[in-house]
Amino acid sequence: MIPEPWTPFVNAIIYLLLAPVVGGLVAGIDRKVTARMQGRVGPPLLQPFYDVGKLFEKENLVVTTTQNFYVLSYLVFMAVSGALFFSGGDMLLVIFAFTLSHIFLVLGAYASYSPYSHVGAERELIQIIAYEPMIIITAVGMYMVTKSFYVGTIVQSPIPIVLYLPGVFIGYLIVLTIKLRKSPFDLSTSHHAHQELVKGVTTDFAGPNLGKLEIAHWYEYVFLLGVVYLFFAWNPILAIAAIIIAYFLEILIDNTTSRVKWQMTLRSAWLVAGTLGIINLGVLYYLRMVVVP
Amino acid sequence: MQIVQLLIYLILFPLIAAVFLLFAKKGFERGWIVKLSALGIGAVSLWLLVAGFDKGLITYSVSGRIFDLAMLIIELVIAAYLLWLGLRHKKYSVVILVLIQAALLIWFEASFGHTIVELPNNLFFDQFSIIMALIIGIIGSLICVYALGYMETYHEHHKDIADRRGMFFFVLFVFLSAMFGLVFSNNLMWILFFWEITTFCSFILIGYSQTEEATNNAFLALAMNMLGGVAFVAALIYIATLDPSGRLLELGALLSSGYAIAIVPAVLICFAGLTKAAQMPFSSWLVGAMVAPTPVSALLHSSTMVKAGVYIIVRFAPVLSGTTEGMMIAMVGGVTFLLTSCMAISQSNAKKVLAYSTIANLGLIVACAGVGTYNLMWVAILLIIFHAIAKSLLFLCVGTVEHRIGSRDIEDMGGLIERMPKLAIMMFIGMAGMFLAPFGMIISKWAAIEAFIQAPFGLIFIIILAFGGSATLFFWSKWMGKIISVMRHQENVEHSIRQEKWVVLWILTGLVVIVALIFPLISSALIEPFIMQIYGHTTRLSEANITIMLLMMGLLIIMPFSMLFQSKTPKIAPPYMGGMTTVGDMKYIGSAGVSRNLVLSNYYLRNYFGEERLFMPGTLACWGLILIAFIMVAGVIL
Numbered sequence: 001m002i003p004e005p006w007t008p009f010v011n012a013i014i015y016l017l018l019a020p021v022v023g024g025l026v027a028g029i030d031r032k033v034t035a036r037m038q039g040r041v042g043p044p045l046l047q048p049f050y051d052v053g054k055l056f057e058k059e060n061l062v063v064t065t066t067q068n069f070y071v072l073s074y075l076v077f078m079a080v081s082g083a084l085f086f087s088g089g090d091m092l093l094v095i096f097a098f099t100l101s102h103i104f105l106v107l108g109a110y111a112s113y114s115p116y117s118h119v120g121a122e123r124e125l126i127q128i129i130a131y132e133p134m135i136i137i138t139a140v141g142m143y144m145v146t147k148s149f150y151v152g153t154i155v156q157s158p159i160p161i162v163l164y165l166p167g168v169f170i171g172y173l174i175v176l177t178i179k180l181r182k183s184p185f186d187l188s189t190s191h192h193a194h195q196e197l198v199k200g201v202t203t204d205f206a207g208p209n210l211g212k213l214e215i216a217h218w219y220e221y222v223f224l225l226g227v228v229y230l231f232f233a234w235n236p237i238l239a240i241a242a243i244i245i246a247y248f249l250e251i252l253i254d255n256t257t258s259r260v261k262w263q264m265t266l267r268s269a270w271l272v273a274g275t276l277g278i279i280n281l282g283v284l285y286y287l288r289m290v291v292v293p
Numbered sequence: 294m295q296i297v298q299l300l301i302y303l304i305l306f307p308l309i310a311a312v313f314l315l316f317a318k319k320g321f322e323r324g325w326i327v328k329l330s331a332l333g334i335g336a337v338s339l340w341l342l343v344a345g346f347d348k349g350l351i352t353y354s355v356s357g358r359i360f361d362l363a364m365l366i367i368e369l370v371i372a373a374y375l376l377w378l379g380l381r382h383k384k385y386s387v388v389i390l391v392l393i394q395a396a397l398l399i400w401f402e403a404s405f406g407h408t409i410v411e412l413p414n415n416l417f418f419d420q421f422s423i424i425m426a427l428i429i430g431i432i433g434s435l436i437c438v439y440a441l442g443y444m445e446t447y448h449e450h451h452k453d454i455a456d457r458r459g460m461f462f463f464v465l466f467v468f469l470s471a472m473f474g475l476v477f478s479n480n481l482m483w484i485l486f487f488w489e490i491t492t493f494c495s496f497i498l499i500g501y502s503q504t505e506e507a508t509n510n511a512f513l514a515l516a517m518n519m520l521g522g523v524a525f526v527a528a529l530i531y532i533a534t535l536d537p538s539g540r541l542l543e544l545g546a547l548l549s550s551g552y553a554i555a556i557v558p559a560v561l562i563c564f565a566g567l568t569k570a571a572q573m574p575f576s577s578w579l580v581g582a583m584v585a586p587t588p589v590s591a592l593l594h595s596s597t598m599v600k601a602g603v604y605i606i607v608r609f610a611p612v613l614s615g616t617t618e619g620m621m622i623a624m625v626g627g628v629t630f631l632l633t634s635c636m637a638i639s640q641s642n643a644k645k646v647l648a649y650s651t652i653a654n655l656g657l658i659v660a661c662a663g664v665g666t667y668n669l670m671w672v673a674i675l676l677i678i679f680h681a682i683a684k685s686l687l688f689l690c691v692g693t694v695e696h697r698i699g700s701r702d703i704e705d706m707g708g709l710i711e712r713m714p715k716l717a718i719m720m721f722i723g724m725a726g727m728f729l730a731p732f733g734m735i736i737s738k739w740a741a742i743e744a745f746i747q748a749p750f751g752l753i754f755i756i757i758l759a760f761g762g763s764a765t766l767f768f769w770s771k772w773m774g775k776i777i778s779v780m781r782h783q784e785n786v787e788h789s790i791r792q793e794k795w796v797v798l799w800i801l802t803g804l805v806v807i808v809a810l811i812f813p814l815i816s817s818a819l820i821e822p823f824i825m826q827i828y829g830h831t832t833r834l835s836e837a838n839i840t841i842m843l844l845m846m847g848l849l850i851i852m853p854f855s856m857l858f859q860s861k862t863p864k865i866a867p868p869y870m871g872g873m874t875t876v877g878d879m880k881y882i883g884s885a886g887v888s889r890n891l892v893l894s895n896y897y898l899r900n901y902f903g904e905e906r907l908f909m910p911g912t913l914a915c916w917g918l919i920l921i922a923f924i925m926v927a928g929v930i931l
Contacts, residue, residue: 015648061866065859066710074850080845089919090838092739096730097845103770110774113708113879114868115893122896129767133759136742140889143746151569185504203869266901278756287750 015086016079019252023051024048024219029252031191037255050213055100055211063204065110071209075216082223088152091139095110095132098223101216104126105201110181111251112204120200124188124238130269131175137277141168142230144284151213155233162231162242167280169231171272175248178269179224185265297353299341303426303473307334308388311401311466315459324441327462328793331434338430342423346818351825352414352479352545355493360415365402366487371394371493375515376434384512390519397526401533411447413741417479417545420823424674424815425476427561427606428681433469434594435797439689440465440588446696447586454502465592468494472597476604481532484524488565488601492518495598498589499582510581516576521568521818524898526560533928536688547609553929560926562605562620563663566921570602570655573629573915579652583644587692588642594651595685600677602659612829614665620750621922625915627757632654632911634764638902643701643897646683648766654680654734660754661741667828670746672737674820675812679733682808682922683726686801690720693794697786703772704894708780711789715795717771717776719802726805728762731849732844733809738762740834766900771895778893780879792862814838837905 029049035042042051048235062068081097082091103123143149145164146157154161162169178185184191189200205213226242232239260268317323343781345351448456451833471490477486491514502761532541532834535554541547571579581601583590593599605624607612625646630653634797637649654676663672692715694709695701710717726732742758745751809813816833824831832844870879870891880888899908900906 012768061863062863063866065863066779067775068859069853069856072855076848076852077845080848084841089841090835092732092742093838093841096735096739099766099896100845102732103766103773105768107774107777113778113780113891114870115891116869116871118778118893122771123820125767125770126896128770129763132763132766134757136759136762137756138399139753140742140746140759149743168726198869198871206866214306263901273759274756281752281756 007199008089011081013081013260019078019082019222020215020218022036023221024052025291028219030097030247033248033251034255037251042177043090046248048218051162052214053196055214056208058207060208061206062209063114066111067108067205067209069079070104070111072213074101074103074108075212075219076214077104078223079218082219082226085151085223085226088150089154091142091154092147094151094223095135095139098135099128099132100123105213109201109203110204114204116198117201117203120188121202123262126266127178127188130185130266131178132274133271134175134277137273137281138165138168138172138227141165141277141281141284144288145282151230152191154230158273160232160234165231165280167276170277171280172227172231173238174272175189175269176224176246177214177250177253178265180221180250184253184257184260185269186254187262187265188260190259296341296348296351296418297344297416298340300353300454300473300477301343301355302419303334303337303341304470305336306330306478307466307470307473311463311470311548314462314466317459318498320380320445323458323462327437327441330466331438334434336337338720339428340678341426341430345418345423348418348850349822350419351417352543353416353418354413355415356915358411358462359690364483365398366930368398368486368489371489371686372398375493375496377678379512379927382508382512383395384516386516387512387519390516390523390616391820394519394526394620397530399739401526401530401931405530405533405537405539408537409533412480412539412543414543414545415480415483416477416859419826420819421431421607421835422476422672422746424746424819425600428474428596428600428678428870432681432801435800436588436591436596436685437465437469438689439692439794439797440586441610442794443588443692443696443807444586448608450696451502451865454504455831457501461498464494464497468592468597470497470840472601475601481529481544481545481547482609484544485522485529488525488569488605489522491601492522492569493600498593499585499587501585501834504584510584513581514578517568517575518547520575521565524568525565528558528565531561532558544608548608552612552616554620555609555612556616557926559609560618560922562611562732563613564922566602566604566606566609567622567659568602570599570606570659571652572625572656573652574912574919575701576629576633576652576911580645580648581755582647583642587644587695590647591685592632592691594647599651599655600681603662603673603677607662608666608726609675610662610670610673612665615749615866618922618925619663619665621663621925622817623660623665623754626656626659626661626663627754628656628911628914628918629653630660631757631761631764634761634768635902636904636907637768638764639897639899639904641703641897643695643703643706643772644688644771646703647687647691650765650768651680651684653765654684655709657758657761658738660757661721661744662747662755664745664751666744666748667824667830669741669748669829671820671824671832672741672744674823675816676734676737678808678812679726679737680813682801683723683733683802686723686805687720687727689766689794689798689801690723692697692788694720694799697790698711703775704774706776707778708783709776709895711779712757712783712785714785715787716790716798719798720776722802722805724769724773726809728765731809731845732805736809736812736834737844738850740801744832751803775895783840787858806846806850810843864924 015202028045032042078101081094085094106121106124109117142154146154189202228243229239232242338353375391471487474487496511497513500507568575633649633653637646640646657675658673661669727734745754878889883889
């Protein structure tokens with residue numbers, strides 16, 4: 001057995017080592033399922049790994065060398081925020097580290113003065129401000145149910161969190177669509193060929209830099225699905241099932257909707273956070289503070 | 294040396310320096326006086342820290358009668374001068390306010406002058422005073438040093454503006470003196486006096502260029518702040534009516550006198566604080582104040598003026614705590630935070646963005662102080678510190694950039710990283726200090742969320758923070774993106790910046806990073822004892838989280854070194870432009886073979902976040918909230 005004080009570190013290390021593998025597999029399954037929905041056979045399950053492996057063999061072509069710094073920082077802070085999450089750290093700190101890493105991605109896109117990556121960067125920022133309030137509301141909601149911001153405490157709570165936070169959960173699933181870069185909210189960059197912005201925020205990243213971006217996305221997948229787990233943490237089997245269903249839903253939405261404009265993205269995300277999130281928290285607050293003080 | 298002597302020194306020394314500066318004719322003399330005085334003020338502020346951080350609250354009796362009389366005379370002289378100016382410029386709102394205030398003051402003096410006993414403790418000092426003194430003494434005097442070089446260039450660029458630099462530096466130092474007086478005074482009549490001096494100084498400084506716009510904006514600032522001044526005098530009169538001996542005119546005595554007595558003056562004085570801190574509906578004076586030379590903006594926004602407004606509200610936070618009146622004031626702050634953060638998105642004028650961001654952050658401080666629980670008080674003080682440092686740095690950077698590239702528009706700052714690399718990095722750090730983990734403001738935002746969740750009705754403020762915070766992120770990031778985008782090769786125009794400006798800028802940049810690193814120390818040495826003394830318990834961030842923040846900061850500091858390990862001959866490619874229609878060097882081929890430069894512009898989302906869309910609702914909402922607070926206060930009086 002691992003001694004108790006070390007578990008956070010062990011968890012963090014396990015995340016750092018395994019998250020890319022899990023994330024890559026999720027990406028592989030995603031592509032497979034998407035292909036089946038579109039009536040194709042699809043690539044092999046391990047295709048994402050082959051792709052990234054190949055990217056690292058290529059020459060590192062840059063517009064400006066600062067891009068290397070931004071991409072590396074994006075990857076590092078994405079890994080840091082995930083590691084903080086899985087080691088049971090403070091949800092708010094995790095969110096701030098998560099935001100920091102995205103700012104590096106945006107800056108990397110701004111650094112090259114290409115119109116495509118510029119528009120991608122602006123749209124990425126709009127996506128960030130669209131989803132951030134909902135993510136903070138999620139953290140606050142979990143605090144109101146479990147009396148803690150610490151993931152370690154939330155995950156051990158015997159309370160069925162999702163029953164207290166149904167609105168927040170739906171709101172989270174909707175911003176998850178933005179975060180997973182799925183239609184209808186895949187504004188800044190997309191996995192689909194219909195991206196009319198060339199490749200948006202990633203336009204001017206090539207070779208190893210693009211590879212690092214992919215790995216960062218894998219880290220991100222695992223972290224985002226980890227948050228879904230928290231809603232169902234009292235029952236791990238149910239939680240895993242919820243993650244699978246949630247992800248399947250995301251793929252389904254991805255393949256059945258067409259992309260909306262940024263105005264619609266911002267409006268719908270804020271509307272959801274502003275109604276489902278706030279009403280849910282408001283009711284909870286009223287019950288907790290007024291009815292049973 | 295006793296601490297009281299340090300306090301008196303800090304109030305009087307800038308005043309003496311100011312008088313010398315008024316008569317210093319040569320730039321050389323002026324330079325030395327400013328630098329040495331700045332050193333003197335900064336060093337004594339630090340001395341005060343060393344001598345007093347473990348002392349707790351101490352009050353001092355300074356014989357006051359002569360000062361009281363001198364203050365009254367100065368106030369009436371200023372009133373007469375403003376009256377004359379108001380009539381000359383046909384600013385009748387100012388004229389009316391001056392008359393009301395002077396009438397109230399004379400009435401106050403006539404009816405209570407003989408009954409008010411000599412207050413035993415006119416000066417006081419505690420850990421919060423040390424924090425304010427450090428902000429005024431270090432950041433304020435650094436800005437004065439910076440102003441030396443700035444004003445020289447300013448007058449080279451603006452030949453049409455009369456060179457009144459003697460008067461300019463005189464007012465700057467009087468301003469510092471008044472700020473010290475304000476934070477060390479225990480006597481509310483003294484606080485009012487210094488309060489009015491800061492209003493007057495900012496009026497002179499905003500109108501420095503004497504253009505029509507500057508004069509109008511100066512009068513706007515004056516009128517709004519005088520409205521607050523009238524409320525302040527009304528508070529004094531109310532207090533004196535309650536107790537004609539005037540013992541409650543001591544800040545300490547008033548604060549500990551309980552809700553029934555203190556709430557009316559608290560609301561009136563906090564209303565004055567709202568005007569000074571440029572909260573909606575009074576935000577327009579601070580936005581208008583950007584016509585002033587940039588060091589003035591830096592001073593108004595970071596270490597003086599607006600900080601006086603939030604200072605007084607934070608002082609009254611224990612009275613406001615848990616009251617509906619306090620909640621209304623907090624809501625004014627909350628609404629201001631949310632709306633001005635959003636409005637900042639729609640601005641491309643760098644100084645205007647900074648102004649809105651200041652108003653937003655002050656709004657957050659007011660929200661914390663208005664709710665007034667112990668952990669929110671902790672957040673409010675932390676915000677004051679972090680904001681002062683980062684904002685002064687940003688203003689000075691923008692001022693420097695403006696003089697080199699001839700524009701303060703963010704759209705003209707593209708590729709600044711190539712044109713002015715050092716300055717761009719400083720701006721970058723300053724902005725990171727305003728919204729990114731693990732720098733100062735995000736620490737405060739985080740602590741604010743954790744504190745609001747335990748406060749009554751805190752959920753409203755958390756929602757406001759969640760939305761306003763993401764708006765903040767948007768306007769800072771796109772500005773950051775602008776300065777780091779690498780465009781066509783551009784000349785480096787950084788070399789002509791004077792040495793003393795660099796020194797000031799580097800110190801401030803260093804402070805942004807260092808204060809984010811040592812804030813646990815500041816908290817445990819200064820903020821926590823102060824909170825402890827008032828509320829009997831205190832708060833701090835957990836040690837595990839502080840360690841993680843420090844590790845993140847360490848990581849951020851070493852990350853740029855990764856660039857050293859890159860291959861010496863990187864493979865550089867042009868940015869992707871879309872292929873066929875480009876001719877290289879970031880140009881497109883237009884019709885008839887004309888080649889056109891690529892120009893990229895940021896999003897401003899004016900249809901969503903424009904001033905014209907958000908300003909009026911915010912103003913109305915905040916007037917409504919203030920009105921409710923006043924109605925409740927009227928209920929207490931009756």
